[in-house]
Amino acid sequence: MEHETPNYGDYQLEVYLRGLTGVREDLPFTFAELEARAHATLPPDIVSYVAGGAGNEYTQNANVTAFDRWGVIPRMLVGAARRDLSINLFGMALPTPLLLAPIGVIGLCAQDGHGDLATARAAATSGVPMIASTLTVDPLEEVAAQFGETPGFFQLYNPKDRAVAESFVSRAEAAGFKGIVVTLDTLQLGWRPRDLKLGNFPQLKGHCLANYFSDPVFRTKLAKPPEEDVRAAALVWASELSDPTLNWNDLAWLRSLTKLPLLLKGICHPEDAKRAIDGGIDGIYCSNHGGRQANGGIPAIDLLPTVVEAAGGAPVVFDSGVRGGEHIVKALALGASAVAIGRPYAYGLALGGEDGIVHVLRSLLAEADLLMAIDGYPTIADLNPDALHARA
Numbered sequence: 354m355e356h357e358t359p360n361y362g363d364y365q366l367e368v369y370l371r372g373l374t375g376v377r378e379d380l381p382f383t384f385a386e387l388e389a390r391a392h393a394t395l396p397p398d399i400v401s402y403v404a405g406g407a408g409n410e411y412t413q414n415a416n417v418t419a420f421d422r423w424g425v426i427p428r429m430l431v432g433a434a435r436r437d438l439s440i441n442l443f444g445m446a447l448p449t450p451l452l453l454a455p456i457g458v459i460g461l462c463a464q465d466g467h468g469d470l471a472t473a474r475a476a477a478t479s480g481v482p483m484i485a486s487t488l489t490v491d492p493l494e495e496v497a498a499q500f501g502e503t504p505g506f507f508q509l510y511n512p513k514d515r516a517v518a519e520s521f522v523s524r525a526e527a528a529g530f531k532g533i534v535v536t537l538d539t540l541q542l543g544w545r546p547r548d549l550k551l552g553n554f555p556q557l558k559g560h561c562l563a564n565y566f567s568d569p570v571f572r573t574k575l576a577k578p579p580e581e582d583v584r585a586a587a588l589v590w591a592s593e594l595s596d597p598t599l600n601w602n603d604l605a606w607l608r609s610l611t612k613l614p615l616l617l618k619g620i621c622h623p624e625d626a627k628r629a630i631d632g633g634i635d636g637i638y639c640s641n642h643g644g645r646q647a648n649g650g651i652p653a654i655d656l657l658p659t660v661v662e663a664a665g666g667a668p669v670v671f672d673s674g675v676r677g678g679e680h681i682v683k684a685l686a687l688g689a690s691a692v693a694i695g696r697p698y699a700y701g702l703a704l705g706g707e708d709g710i711v712h713v714l715r716s717l718l719a720e721a722d723l724l725m726a727i728d729g730y731p732t733i734a735d736l737n738p739d740a741l742h743a744r745a
């Protein structure tokens with residue numbers, strides 16, 4: 354059978370031959386180096402915001418180390434010369450199992466302050482869909498215009514005023530987004546000591562609110578337009594961004610927002626997953642927000658298997674702690690339908706703009722693909738819990 358996707362591991366050869374292939378030789382190949390160099394490049398308040406997590410960051414760090422509990426069991430001579438990493442998500446044929454997680458300040462990780470547009474272009478180049486945050490620097494229509502053939506998802510923070518939510522979703526539909534992600538774990542902002550210490554919340558300075566400020570329904574709430582008084586507009590935004598009273602009785606209303614595939618982000622309990630699917634939600638997004646929201650939580654990967662089981666075959670997107678190809682392979686083996694990348698691409702953007710994101714994605718895919726080749730799992734369908742050994 355002819356495989357549609359390339360062997361992503363071939364990036365290794367391109368890198369070795371970089372003098373001939375034009376690969377950027379100045380970009381890192383490990384997360385540790387990516388992070389260290391991005392932190393040295395970005396302004397300190399952005400480093401604090403992107404790198405920081407809730408409390409003493411136990412959950413944030415455990416998200417990553419929890420993957421070490423699992424080992425991929427090598428299988429030999431299974432015929433893994435060609436791999437197929439393609440997936441089908443809500444009827445969309447995607448070349449890879451990756452997505453770009455919504456990152457609210459991604460705009461500010463780019464030198465020109467338009468990182469949303471660079472991310473959208475990287476999505477177009479790589480075929481990895483971007484989940485654009487509500488909190489983009491550029492209006493969602495301008496972000497979507499960069500997607501090319503790659504489908505995009507829009508992430509909604511459900512605002513207090515339902516008319517604002519409806520406005521965002523209808524704008525996203527009109528702009529051509531192919532799915533909506535409603536984030537549930539940020540009804541209140543977490544306790545983030547790094548930012549507290551700096552008195553740092555970028556949005557309160559009016560950063561990354563241009564999409565919000567471009568919304569005609571939101572603008573009706575402002576005494577003066579943001580162009581005249583950005584501080585006052587940011588304060589209205591802060592009070593309106595999220596409805597902390599949202600609850601399961603609102604599920605039917607959430608469902609009624611769109612006919613597009615609808616996912617709920619932040620679901621980590623099997624009963625919540627079941628309730629969402631029973632209520633007509635199309636997919637679950639299992640995530641603990643990278644440990645930025647609640648400290649003392651369980652690493653998200655530990656909760657993925659029961660969420661997958663409860664979702665009963667509905668797609669489950671996973672993020673939180675994915676730093677390398679092995680993490681992608683393990684999340685897929687534990688039942689994720691797709692894996693979203695968070696901080697690594699923000700750092701790739703900081704170091705190399707659109708090229709930096711593409712490099713990070715290609716590196717992650719190469720590492721995952723070579724692991725599947727070497728350990729004998731040629732397709733994503735071959736990855737299941739039997740591929741993993743759990744250390745006690």
Ligand SMILES: Cc1cc2nc3c(=O)[nH]c(=O)nc-3n(C[C@H](O)[C@H](O)[C@H](O)COP(=O)(O)O)c2cc1C
Binds near residue numbers: 457486488508675694
């Ligand atoms: C700087 C930053 C901003 C974020 N903004 C959003 C956002 O606007 N909406 C959202 O649903 N999640 C947001 N997230 C959470 C990510 O979508 C994702 O769940 C998280 O980054 C995964 O953790 P990891 O990056 O440690 O792998 C943000 C994460 C970071 C690091």
Ligand SMILES: CCCCC(=O)C(=O)O
Binds near residue numbers: 457539
């Ligand atoms: C009010 C939430 C801001 C964006 C976000 O999700 C994050 O910083 O993690």
